[in-house]
Amino acid sequence: MLSFENDYSEGAHPQILQALADTNFVQQVGYGEDEYSARAKEKIRAAIGDPEADIFFLVGGTQTNQVVLDALLHGTEGVVAAQTSHVNVHEAGAIEYTGHKVLTVPEHGGKMDAGELRVFLENFYADPTYPHMVYPGAVYISHPTEYGTLYTKEELTALSRVCREYKIPLFMDGARLGYGLMSERADVTLPDIAALCDAFYIGGTKVGALCGEAVVFPRRGAPKRFITHIKQHGAMVAKGRLLGVQFDTLFTDDLYFAISRHAIHMAEKMKKGFAERGYSFFLDSPTNQQFVILPNEEMERLSGKVRFSYWGKYDDGHAVVRFATSWATSPENVDALMKLMDVQR
């Protein structure tokens, strides 16, 4: 069955599979000390414009959020995140499992507002009982957000300024970073992110890899003994080459950006198709996730013919439904989806 359920329905970009095959029998040292990982790190350092960045490869997104935040936070600290953020809702308590509270601020299309963050921090320190409370020790944002929205450079700069004023690191979850960078409305670049954040990751799993996320700590910013910390959290892979080869491929000849741009084109095509058919959107997403408002009956009729994600109730007669494109989405599939929409009505 045709699927727009998410951006991880297929395997990997064929060039990645080819690279895995090509390097398969070259013997390498384990645990991320292989030459492919080293090469991938150099290419990523070039792409973000920070030759001194510390880079590590992990397997998945929740794992990365958990491992990075637990390293950034002191025992008395929690992470500030938007109410709807992935770490607050959809990680089965992975952050709390490591002993840290998720401190929530309001969300606006999935985004955190720098002004509201400042008020949160001001209020915390203004409360005379704050030593009996969880200290805000890091800020978590995602870009794109869970709603596909993007921060402008001005917004990201404002968040970064608040964080630096309060001396707490700004961490960006970039599970879908490629789609954010290649959006037609993209306002921030990889070097911007490296300059404004203290930690972030470049998502591989949802952008063409079999698995893998590249964690970046700009300006030699890796937490103490991060390798041992990764091992202790069960997040180290013996065959680090698996991650190294993939990111080496993604950051060769701008493959990461090219395939992300393709996904954006497909999303724009799909968006146009929905709009032409008179559908409205739950919000205006400039990336690969589109949130369409469907009459309940249409959603039900559709559900046997194409896979998508139910996002929630809109009103008594309507639901919000997510359709995602990816590096693997073909124009033919988008056309097929539109045909299904026509038949539906």
Added chain:
Amino acid sequence: MLSFENDYSEGAHPQILQALADTNFVQQVGYGEDEYSARAKEKIRAAIGDPEADIFFLVGGTQTNQVVLDALLHGTEGVVAAQTSHVNVHEAGAIEYTGHKVLTVPEHGGKMDAGELRVFLENFYADPTYPHMVYPGAVYISHPTEYGTLYTKEELTALSRVCREYKIPLFMDGARLGYGLMSERADVTLPDIAALCDAFYIGGTKVGALCGEAVVFPRRGAPKRFITHIKQHGAMVAKGRLLGVQFDTLFTDDLYFAISRHAIHMAEKMKKGFAERGYSFFLDSPTNQQFVILPNEEMERLSGKVRFSYWGKYDDGHAVVRFATSWATSPENVDALMKLMDVQR
């Protein structure tokens, strides 16, 4: 440089890479709900002779030990393991990170003795202060052990009997299980293991896969909400197909066993080569890891020409050195190693 450093120096068995390529564009549901995972589980259930076994795929060995033991143990409990066991020494405290103590018993060539385990448990309950102590809540063994040794069926049965008497689960770390099953001196089969253990894993990473371990809870024995538990521990992969396709391939036409047997043949060939050249062994390993006693100078001369693992000091003039074969070791490489040994002297 030639390497016998470990059994994860190469990528994956070519049939696995082929299967990943063949299935690459078939859209699948995420998080382990894909059809390849389902198929792999069926094949594993057949191989272990337990149609009701609960099976899950995880990424790596330390992660698996951590996730499984934290699910099996009550908060007041620790895991009993041999002094030299992987969970006690080389997992950077991954078990303690989850709040559980590793309770140690003596080791004999890396193995735990059922009689000593019984004494440990008897002594625990005989001590009137035991409610102030960590309860033994599971037993961890590895097969093969860190020293390449194997349990006999009698030994495993004895351990299982003690565990069942005390109502604590027996968990087997099978990171190198294939090599244990295919050893010329193998005395236990997969169905034996499924019958005698309450949880175990079939290692993929060190036996031909890019990554992946198949966790088995025989007799519908999965811990409560194990899926959510996996997610919370950062151990769930979005593209579960990556693990499913690999184990589906490994358990098709007995590939897992065939490639394990090959590694054993290579180990026997290597062992014979060392013996013929008059080297002695630290212990008699019947699997793919061989522990050779080398004069210090030979070890140093060798170290620029082939990769191996330094295992520890033997006496003032000698060291224990580990040479490992794997599914990927060729006879030519073993010959090359032997030539290097001849040149060394």
Added chain:
Amino acid sequence: MLSFENDYSEGAHPQILQALADTNFVQQVGYGEDEYSARAKEKIRAAIGDPEADIFFLVGGTQTNQVVLDALLHGTEGVVAAQTSHVNVHEAGAIEYTGHKVLTVPEHGGKMDAGELRVFLENFYADPTYPHMVYPGAVYISHPTEYGTLYTKEELTALSRVCREYKIPLFMDGARLGYGLMSERADVTLPDIAALCDAFYIGGTKVGALCGEAVVFPRRGAPKRFITHIKQHGAMVAKGRLLGVQFDTLFTDDLYFAISRHAIHMAEKMKKGFAERGYSFFLDSPTNQQFVILPNEEMERLSGKVRFSYWGKYDDGHAVVRFATSWATSPENVDALMKLMDVQR
């Protein structure tokens, strides 16, 4: 300086000190196995009308919430609590430290609404992604709440019904339980609480003891190995007699109830005094904590003459201020406070 800052400004009720002195040289077994603890438990069982209740004594409130909830919750579970609840705000992340998320629902004068709780639970299980979310595994309420408010029997019954329907335990934080039971508007009794809750504690620290909270699990409901769990959490006292003697005294001749009633009388007297002087209240509290709206300048002038708790901003010109009475408050002190209020204006 006169203080209405809280209900733990003085030491202990004199009868408690006397009992400690009287029993001082009687040798006792440690760790809660002393005869005073046994006797106190029997008296509490009689007071709550449950001869089979499991009872344990702990030292303080945050400790009790932490130790009890960590025992009640499965690893995949969090506790549902009102947004303003103590466990969510003022325990420095003690719950998250044990790995569990605090799942919040709205508050109404500090209270949780059974209907809203039901909606929360319904929504959780209606969300198809719930296996990737923290399961609601217990419900936490406090009685009186942080705002001094009380549940009616109808409200508590409704909460209990929802919890039992969803098979999750209802836990009541009774740090100030005496003041709740003796309020002029008290609608629930100790036997009601024992019947409707699955765990609760009878606060000692704020109701006449030097320290100590009596944890009750009605109907033999103690979690597995709770003694070892207490020890592991650093919450066991060697001289358990310290807690036993205190609760034995508090539950002899209804001392606990008598001194709580006194605090309520003092609160009513204070409340009347404020009302007569034209002050309004932030909310209508029927217990020993009164939340008065003061003009900012009055609050400042007052702050050098009497101790109270700043509760937050009311509007630009006013603040909410808490005045608490306790078992130790004298009518003279309330009169002195009122005189200060008169001078203030």
Added chain:
Amino acid sequence: MLSFENDYSEGAHPQILQALADTNFVQQVGYGEDEYSARAKEKIRAAIGDPEADIFFLVGGTQTNQVVLDALLHGTEGVVAAQTSHVNVHEAGAIEYTGHKVLTVPEHGGKMDAGELRVFLENFYADPTYPHMVYPGAVYISHPTEYGTLYTKEELTALSRVCREYKIPLFMDGARLGYGLMSERADVTLPDIAALCDAFYIGGTKVGALCGEAVVFPRRGAPKRFITHIKQHGAMVAKGRLLGVQFDTLFTDDLYFAISRHAIHMAEKMKKGFAERGYSFFLDSPTNQQFVILPNEEMERLSGKVRFSYWGKYDDGHAVVRFATSWATSPENVDALMKLMDVQR
């Protein structure tokens, strides 16, 4: 029944009860900010000869070990302790609960040897795989030890030197510190301990207090946000005065030392009595715990007439039994014990 079971069978020294009564109605701020705590800290600073020491009061011994070590250790670190140490055996895994491994070295009469500690640390860093292992991050010793033995100044200095060389803090568990300081063979003073250790606690619970341990971090050495850390671990008492008044009393007019000396005199008297009757000792303890070797039948006959602690089997016919004195032991009680011994035979 007469008891020599431990040093916490009675309540508190009468002067402590008197001080609690005398100060009972003086209103104080909570959470350790009271004036009695401040005064007690000043007196302790004088006694240890460090005017800049950071001091905190906690409730019990296991709690103190847990709270202090979890603050001293980085996430990747464990604590090095003797095999028989309290943290390794009798705290129900309280250290592991906080995520840290107890790394064990051999014991000699309960003591750790500086030379063996050095070898342990050297071996750790000599092992090329150490980044995959738990880092030694602190050293735990107790003084007196679980066996009543004492470090000499030379031994303590040697341990301190190794710790400083490796830049890891030395933490001394002083649950029975008074008895160690007042032993006839005491070689180290409180100022010595403050100079040589980086953290230690002065035990109150076993030396005359109802409860309470005074944690000392010499030279302004308190870990970051230790107050919030205490709160988060459930270890903060609302009525901090309870601990402040007790330590204020113990450190007024050298009460702590006087009552400790008395316990030593009683132990020496008891020891002499056993020796005169021909009993031998498991080891030569210079403090308040004496370990006597008793024929099994004598032990059994005795067990209905006096309380003591069974310490373990000595040989088939004998057991090791602990008799403890304390600040509360009277000469008459020692005489009564000796009479029982005479009757026994």
